[in-house]
Amino acid sequence: MATNMSKHWYDQQTIYQIYPKSFNDSNNDGIGDIPGITEKVPYLKELGITTIWLNPIYQSPQVDNGYDVSDYYQVDPSLGTMAEVEDLIATVHQNGMYIIFDFVLNHTSDQHPWFKKAVAEPNSPYRDYYLWQDPAADGGRPNNWGSFFGGSVWDKDPAGGSQYYFHLFDKRMPDLNWKNPAVRQAMRDVAEFWVEKGIDGLRLDAFIHLAKADFRQTYPSATGDQTPIISDMFYAHLPKVHEYLHDFVAAIKAKHPDTYVVGEASSADPHLMVDYTKPGTDECDNVITFRTFADDNSHDDASFSDMFQPRPMDVTTYKQHTVGIQAALAGVSLPTLYWNNHDMARVATRYGDADYPLQSAKSLATALYLQRGVPIIYYGEELGLTNIRYNDIADFEDQTVPGFVESAKAAGKSTAEIMTMLNKTHKMAGRGPMQWNDDPNHGFSDHLPWKHGATDDMNAAAEMADADSVWNYYRQLLQLKQQSVFVNGEFIMLPSNKQLFTYAIDDGHQQAAIVCNLTPAMRTYTLPFEADTTWLVQGDATVKDREVTLPAWSSIVLQAK
16 A cells, blocks of 8 residues: 655655756856856756755855855855845746755854854853863863864864864864754744745754763773764764754744755664654654665775775665665655765766766666655756866865875875775765856856866756757656656565666556666566556666566666556
């Protein structure tokens, strides 16, 4: 029996994630901007997109490309004006689409007035807007917890005081103190300001980190020293997160009940995904976890750091992750379906096949986006866009990269080999400019883009005119996604070997089979039922009776008799 979850507008959406600095530059300064996005709304509508998600556009020093907010009520001048944002919101709605904003609620920039006052006036109320701790008995850092951006989560008071402040990310991005009711109210006020501007939802950045354990806790290490160690158990998924999240979401939905809330729960397993999305709890409507992915590390080189070593997909483990999430969320909420975002390499580079670029891009899309769930497509993915290739280590803007480079060089790797690895795996290589046409700078700008490097030859204009392109395949796939069986159906993983990704969708009236070959070799597959209609085929896949023949990186979508 199928479970019909379509109770809200956001249960039948296709979301398109835009990294504003890299999408479209309207004023030719090399940085994408708000008017550039507005200009491309018709393009997105033609593709089949129904909701746009913008990475942060708030005023920011851009230490972390907008995730370090210095004023939540202002638009960053490099991206545009408030009037231009209002025009974008109106244009999206006039086109029958929705728009959601990234909302950074775990931390601010150190240039935010709250933090400046916290440092300048230790006795002011703003001191308690952030997390401060006295030094350890030896005068050193309070504990050995490690930052996600490298090093310790602790840095000394910029004013020269004895205390340390807490930052899970860059030291210029201090964490907010969500134990403080004033902080919780201030963040609700910001969210309400933007919802009243007309946005339709919020993507909650890093919300799983809002609560922290007792700072006197130290992560045990074999040496007993204070070398920083990533210690997720002290600052991820703690029980208080649910209280803070509920209070935040309930307050917004009390006034604006149709507001969509999707949370970034990067390390959430299926059970935590259920906890964050249970109907009636006023937490998240959907969550995004990174635990869908599965890399095959069996060929890692143990002689140097594995941090940026390229890995193919472990298809069997990926299927196990998929079915675990689908089973846990059945009847609870919809999974989010995505191959890439701003925090990872592009799927065409990460898991695609350079010898079969079009076919692998299409087959990977088929394997994912017809599943039960909400598709989230990263800008340019619909072109089969690959990572850009940098020539300089500094282009990655990452404190953890030098350590990887040092480790790889010590193992005898050349600079060229190291750059190849980084360009294949690093998130910054996935943030290159959108490729609109074959003009210089790909039609993104008349100016050299803020991020630039070598690119593969592909662009939206050429692909829209080519019936066999990745773009046109995505358009067909997204149209098919709107069929009732894919909106309301249950997900059923079909048995297959490690080279194939096979599943069925069943809504109680119709049943579809999706069969994808994720290898460059010819494969065959026997369907568990007879097919009546071929809904979508790519790569010359064929079916006769119940036998499917799948050339390299091909796929087929069939309706059961």
